[in-house]
Amino acid sequence: MTGKHEIMQEWNEAADAWADFVRTGKDYNRTGVNNPATFKLIGEIRGKRVLDLACGEGFNTRILARKGGEVTGVDFSEKLITYAKQEEAQEKLGIHYEAMDATNLNGLAGNQFDLVTCFMALQDIEDYEKAVAEVARVLKNCGHFIFSIPHPCFEKIPIGEKRAPAAENYFKTLEYHIDWNMKRLTKQFTTTSIHRTLTAYFHSLYLNKLLVRRLVEPRPDTESVKQHPYFKESLIRPQSIIIESLKMK
């Protein structure tokens, strides 16, 4: 298994190319599919205290702040947090960023957030159970946890030269490496993710008294499909899944 520090190192090395990818609108799944659906689910957050867990360089963190949230963003990649802070210096949105491991949020007091978001990152967090326990700790009662992950039934994992559906061996927890080698990237990089069953994610919510409220399997809108034939597959099967849960007493 790739350890946490190696995964952190991968994201530090990826940081400049990742920031360019996200900020220049080349992360098509984000702009065309995931964000419209996730922000619809998030709804009104004006005046709400929000934690964006594993926030990366902060693209979605800034959207949360522009929507009126009082936002904290944490990620274990110092480099990505530096990029996020640079952006905050350019456009002051009042976001507090800190380099922090999602599985140890000791720097954050409990029972303080109305909403915790985690956009497309829980699959990269080695000890997702600890991270979910930390989410439950920092949420207020009735606070919401909204996260998106690649859809475990349809995510594709590299096997040799090919990419095969992880669901060919669905029940197997499987670490895999993604070679980000698309032409639209300024540089190639590799990151590590873990395929887990939906049951595994739901069980960690259950153990932490996070009651599942809604789930969304997002589809691209017709405009996105017209712009990028790339999205056609997402019309047939969801590439991601978004889950909203609620902290119970």
Ligand SMILES: C[S@@+](CC[C@H](N)C(=O)[O-])C[C@H]1O[C@@H](n2cnc3c(N)ncnc32)[C@H](O)[C@@H]1O
């Ligand atoms: C695919 S990126 C998504 C970033 C961001 N949520 C976004 O939407 O742009 C996954 C992120 O998870 C972060 N990450 C992985 N494991 C982590 C951990 N244990 N603690 C904090 N961040 C972690 C990585 O540094 C990376 O920024």
